[in-house]
Amino acid sequence: MRPSARPALLVLGSNGQLGFELRRSLACLGEVVALDRAACDITKHEECLAVLARYRPDVVVNAAAYTGVGQAEQDPDAALLANGTAPGWLAAATRDLGGLFVHFSTDFVFDGRHTQPYTEEDVPMPLSVYGKTKLEGERAVLAAGGSAIVLRTAWLAGVHGSNFLKTILARAKAGERLQVVADQVGTPTSAALVADVTAHIVARYWLAAGVRPGFPTGVYHLTAGGEASWHAYACEICRFAQARGMALRLGPGDVGACAARDFDGGVERPAYSVLDTTRLRETFGVHLPQWEQGVHWLLEQLISREQTHA
Known part of the structure; x- marks a missing residue:
């Protein structure tokens, strides 16, 4: 197929907060x-093969995963099937079709003992199932x-689905007591940003159709810029929402700080999981805004929705 032709794209896990944004960002390509899972359960091998054989996609973007960190400790076999085994057979089936496979991973592959951002060269040492x-x-x-891209991201929040930002906002509106972990640091990242960068990478791949054997595949880190603790993140959510006129019963000064050990839920999480995005930025020529911009953008979308339904 000529590079100018439009590729056929398959998104798995389309009802998650990232899948929702991927449907938007990839549509122009x-x-x-x-x-969604009802249409293609990635943990069912034969079902996956049948889906790929039916649609014969040029690009498969896998946003499906077992995301329950606490639940994974109780059901490691289910987590391994969805997160470990299934991506392998999806990648192999995409390879056999001669297509690009895009998969998403996490900052949780690191142990959090660094004091500076993790690069793709750092040895993963995950703490949790x-x-x-x-x-x-x-x-x-x-x-x-074959051609495969693994994008490690972190602390995702989107307009669609449940996430930390929406939880903090709801509790601040209700005036519920807020105690937020202050000794875990990462990078709040918009699902829309991850989806937009994914679309950029896919477009680069498709335009390079004549030289795909040299396409820069492999692992890349993809988050917004900067870093924050969960507590600082919560404070910024309340501050900006309040400044934009949202009716909050709690402001940033009402957000209490606590230690991770008070809320570990039996799962050890990395204390510091900021990802170095230099390789991604230099390879694909993308700009990654600071995390606060993504928070502000998302809050603006939520405010707009509230006004529309008022």
């Missing part, structure tokens, strides 16, 4: 088939060969 299964998925995708 070609025909998008977006499937969730992190371990996501690392297995990365390895399975890369071992399948």
